[in-house]
Amino acid sequence: MKTKDLGTTAPNTWCPGCGNFAILNAIKPVLADLDEEGLVAIENVVLVSGIGCHGKIADYVNANSFYAIHGRTIPVATGIKLANPDLNVICFAGDGDAYAEGLDHLIFAAKRNIDITTIIHDNRVYGLTTGQYTPTSPSGFLGRSTPAGLEVPPINPLEIVFASGGSFVARGYSHGIELLKDIFREAILHRGFSFVDVLQVCATFFNLYDYYNERVYTLEEHDPRDRDRAEEKMREWDYNSDGPIPLGIFYREDASTFGDNFMKYNSKITDLEGRIRGALEGFL
Numbered sequence: 001m002k003t004k005d006l007g008t009t010a011p012n013t014w015c016p017g018c019g020n021f022a023i024l025n026a027i028k029p030v031l032a033d034l035d036e037e038g039l040v041a042i043e044n045v046v047l048v049s050g051i052g053c054h055g056k057i058a059d060y061v062n063a064n065s066f067y068a069i070h071g072r073t074i075p076v077a078t079g080i081k082l083a084n085p086d087l088n089v090i091c092f093a094g095d096g097d098a099y100a101e102g103l104d105h106l107i108f109a110a111k112r113n114i115d116i117t118t119i120i121h122d123n124r125v126y127g128l129t130t131g132q133y134t135p136t137s138p139s140g141f142l143g144r145s146t147p148a149g150l151e152v153p154p155i156n157p158l159e160i161v162f163a164s165g166g167s168f169v170a171r172g173y174s175h176g177i178e179l180l181k182d183i184f185r186e187a188i189l190h191r192g193f194s195f196v197d198v199l200q201v202c203a204t205f206f207n208l209y210d211y212y213n214e215r216v217y218t219l220e221e222h223d224p225r226d227r228d229r230a231e232e233k234m235r236e237w238d239y240n241s242d243g244p245i246p247l248g249i250f251y252r253e254d255a256s257t258f259g260d261n262f263m264k265y266n267s268k269i270t271d272l273e274g275r276i277r278g279a280l281e282g283f284l
């Protein structure tokens with residue numbers, strides 16, 4: 001499998017300069033490499049996307065895919081994984097998609113440690129509907145629905161996922177794809193719920209390239225198994241202050257997945273049934 005084999009003939013309608021291109025151009029070589037190395041067969045990959053500009057990524061990658069409805073990418077991805085645990089499910093969602101309408105699903109997927117990968121195209125604006133604020137838009141954001149400036153501070157999605165029990169928490173940026181490729185590869189190979197917030201610039205309605213370029217840096221000599229340090233680094237930038245903005249894998253731990261726990265529960269139920277049946281037979 002080569003990267004070019006993962007392209008499609010669907011006409012790309014993203015705006016020139018859109019950060020979605022970086023995510024697309026990072027995920028394709030990662031999937032091709034994983035297939036080539038025998039780690040993840042492409043026929044076992046399922047991409048799930050939601051509503052928003054990002055959703056079209058399902059059209060642009062030649063792999064099994066499913067367009068979900070707004071805010072419901074994670075439940076669809078969860079259902080696919082539970083129905084067939086052999087599949088490798090990668091969920092793409094926007095910040096409006098996953099942090100507004102779908103926030104409860106994100107929290108519960110992290111809590112349950114569902115073995116899927118979730119990549120958020122966090123452009124901090126509703127781009128498809130031409131520029132309204134989202135949960136990660138900064139205070140003062142000037143958009144179609146807030147012409148006098150947004151008065152509400154943003155959420156920090158990394159802290160939310162971490163506090164909910166996420167076992168892999170990372171942040172990427174859509175300028176330059178090498179770091180994105182590294183993070184995506186590790187996220188896909190991680191066993192458990194992998195969460196990657198990508199600062200994906202909307203070139204048309206919220207162009208933050210200059211702002212990010214002055215502030216981002218890559219985590220180095222950071223041990224992602226260190227919970228306290230991971231939390232400290234996640235708090236270094238609250239999506240509102242001036243930075244600096246760390247990028248990379250903040251936190252990673254090996255923990256039992258929802259599938260593991262479900263199997264354990266099933267065997268306990270089978271055992272309980274056997275004991276009840278045995279007790280009843282003793283009465284009869």
Ligand code: SF4
Pocket residue numbers: 013014015017018019020053123127128201202203204205
């Ligand atoms: Fe990308 Fe923004 Fe254009 Fe949507 S509106 S395709 S997010 S640049």
